[in-house]
Amino acid sequence: MKSGFTNPRFFLAMAALFAMAAALAHAQGTRVGFYARTCPRAESIVRSTVQSHFRSNPAVAPGLLRIHFHDCFVQGCDASILIDGPNTEKTAPPNRLLRGYEAIDDAKTQLEAACPGVVSCADILSLAARDSVFLTRGINWPVPTGRRDGRVSLASDTSNLPGFTESIDSxxxxxxxxxxxxxxxxxxxxxxxxxxxxxxxxxxxxxxxxxxxxxxxxxxxxxxxxxxxxxxxxxxxxxxxxxxxxxxxxxxxxxxxxxxxxxxx
Ligand code: HEM
Missing domain, CATH: 1.10.420.10 (Peroxidase, domain 2)
Structure with a gap:
């Protein structure tokens, strides 16, 4: 039995990554409900897409949570992890085993059909990470949106990520x-x-x-x-x-x- 749900400190701290995401994006003016007028179905489209991928492959949920972390630690939460090409973040060793990109691509396709050019990939990643926690029976929380997508993605910048053989100090x-x-x-x-x-x-x-x-x-x-x-x-x-x-x-x-x-x- 899991009893951790009674410990709000855990979840508050768990939300720290997302708070960090919000802090990094603050200068760009993120807020809960950023798409309320421009794309009212944005969050429900992301949730239902993640949910349908999760139903056919539950490994998508941890995959998306990890992608969000690996995105945020390199150039901020700007979806730079999604950029394809030689020597991009995606190609770097710490990112080679990331999974779940197909759910993000699917959500983006649907959002482009519903509200062309409105919803950033960076927000899709943040929302999808939240939805992944919720779908695996964790908590739900409001995600500030309004992030802008980055255009720079360099494999060399992934040295920001903590490696699993690194010391705790590092x-x-x-x-x-x-x-x-x-x-x-x-x-x-x-x-x-x-x-x-x-x-x-x-x-x-x-x-x-x-x-x-x-x-x-x-x-x-x-x-x-x-x-x-x-x-x-x-x-x-x-x-x-x-x-x-x-x-x-x-x-x-x-x-x-x-x-x-x-x-x-
Ligand atoms: C602090 C240092 C961290 C290290 C050294 C680390 C390292 C790793 C490693 C080695 C794996 C296995 C990858 C694989 O075999 O595909 C992994 C998986 C994972 N990590 Fe971390 N991680 C760290 C922090 C985090 C954080 C902060 C998050 C998110 C908030 C996170 C989310 C995940 C998830 C969800 C998986 C499972 C991925 C899957 O099943 O596809 N990790 N991590």
Whole structure:
């Protein structure tokens, strides 16, 4: 059972990314209901599109939440992640496994039919991330809109993103650059309550890591479970829940799992 819904601090902090998105866009004048007159169905079109993609493929929800994060950390929440071409953000290693672009393209096509040239892709991404949390049984919240789309997308700028092999200090610094503190960092990583990771990204820690054995910072009781899911020299593209046993549902068990599955002397 997930009990985290009683903890408003978690959700307030979880919304920090989106608050950050709003702060970054503030100079451009974002507000809730920005499209109320120019495209009244904008938000319902995004929601129903995300919902229909989610119904046929639930992996779209975590995919879209992660795309929003990876967009916001590079040039702000300006949809620069969506730009195609050589050496764009999309092509950079941290973005190679992003999923869910098709839902955004679909929403944009429908919005262009309903209100040509009105709704930005940056807003679609923000709304779609909110809708993904809601569809996985997290909370719903009002999203300020009115973001402008960027035109610059450089693979080299993705060094802003925190890497999974980076130290905590370095991750803290990368968040601090956006005015986000350690509590924000911890809460936002709680997004890993939904979604999966590919074996190729972490199986190096399960075999021959130190002294021929697994990474000693993983709880020894959890190691065989992970080894069974990601066999040595097995399919590296196989995807494993980040929040063991609850990967489709937005809640706080990720944090409890994290304590259980790590091992500290
Ligand atoms: C703070 C440092 C963070 C690191 C190092 C990190 C790293 C990762 C890695 C390595 C994966 C697995 C990717 C894959 O195998 O495809 C992942 C997945 C994911 N991340 Fe993060 N992440 C961080 C923060 C965040 C934040 C702030 C959010 C959103 C608010 C987020 C949302 C997600 C989601 C939803 C997934 C699952 C994606 C899917 O199932 O397609 N992450 N992250």
């Amino acid at each position: 991750q803290k610094q990368k968040f601090a650059a956006f005015g986000l503190n350690t509590q924000d960092l911890v809460a936002l990583v709680g997004a890993h309550t939904i979604g999966t990771s590919a074996c190729q990204l972490f199986s190096y820690r399960l075999y021959n890591f130190t002294n021929g054995g697994p990474d000693p910072t993983i709880n020894p009781a959890f190691v065989p479970q992970l080894q069974a899911l990601c066999p040595q020299n097995g399919d590296g593209s196989r995807r494993i829940d980040l929040d063991t046993g609850s990967g489709n549902r937005f809640g706080t068990s990720f944090f409890a799992n994290l304590r259980k599955t790590s091992h500290h002397e």
